[in-house]
Amino acid sequence: MTIGSKEGPPPPWPDIHRTVLSTLDALASSTGWIPTAATVGIEPVFERVLQQICQPQGVSPEAYIDVITRDAGMRREVQKRLARLMETPALVNMRREAQRREAEHQLHVLHFVLSGQEPPDWVMSTIDEEQQQQLRDAAESGEERDPVLLPRVQRALRKLAADPTTYGQCEDCGTTILLERLQLVPWAECCAACQRKREGVPDVAPEPEVAVTYF
Ligand SMILES: [Zn+2]
Structure with a gap:
């Protein structure tokens, strides 16, 4: 794997992050994810979202998690959305x-x-x-x-x-x-x-x- 090698442009994290946020926002108005979240929690739902977004960009979900773990603002934006999803009636x-x-x-x-x-x-x-x-x-x-x-x-x-x-x-x-x-x-x-x-x-x-x- 050449992903993350020093050559080549860095992954477009701001774009990836924006897509993650808008995908989580879109989930709030759909219902397909709810049974999974009810039985095993919101984490697998979030992981699937990350896989769908990260894979085409050639980065791993873990790398994205690393990025937002180091950035309190990005982390908060994601956490806020996950918390809101958990409150879905x-x-x-x-x-x-x-x-x-x-x-x-x-x-x-x-x-x-x-x-x-x-x-x-x-x-x-x-x-x-x-x-x-x-x-x-x-x-x-x-x-x-x-x-x-x-x-x-x-x-x-x-x-x-x-x-x-x-x-x-x-x-x-x-x-x-x-x-x-x-x-x-x-x-x-x-x-x-x-x-x-x-x-x-x-x-x-x-x-x-x-x-x-x-x-
Ligand atoms: Zn009482």
Whole structure:
């Protein structure tokens, strides 16, 4: 490869950059990229854009990334567009739906271990035989039985079956529960703040009662 050799003109980075920006702008009004971004993130979409633009110019996407990594202004222009694409309502909805399905899957697996009741086929079909056996063993041993957790998990599964759209909404204040919280606590009924209220835990840690002793 002679690309990037000292001979020959340098690659037309400003032109390439402008094309990248206008292509990302154009994506905002199309939808074909959204399923990919919803399942594996915006990075593969961005990489494909770079390949399409860089290849005809005889440069590599990595070289372009190097250029914009060294230029804060160019980098910001790209990041701003990628962030805007991530906020596309159809994408936000699709990610929420994927997250709901993931939570439902987790809850079914947990329910299996807690109760010994086999989950539906669509859940089992995603688990390999070895893992299925591990889950069965755990369920049969009864070691994971948890009389507090089981009803919570069952309640969350019933809610999901009755009206999936309300999943992830706080039952007390209606706010959307943070993704990080749902990933850790897929059976959560309310947001962290309302949960603290329910448990009577003060929302803000009290000031330490230590006298100021600067003087
Ligand atoms: Zn709440």
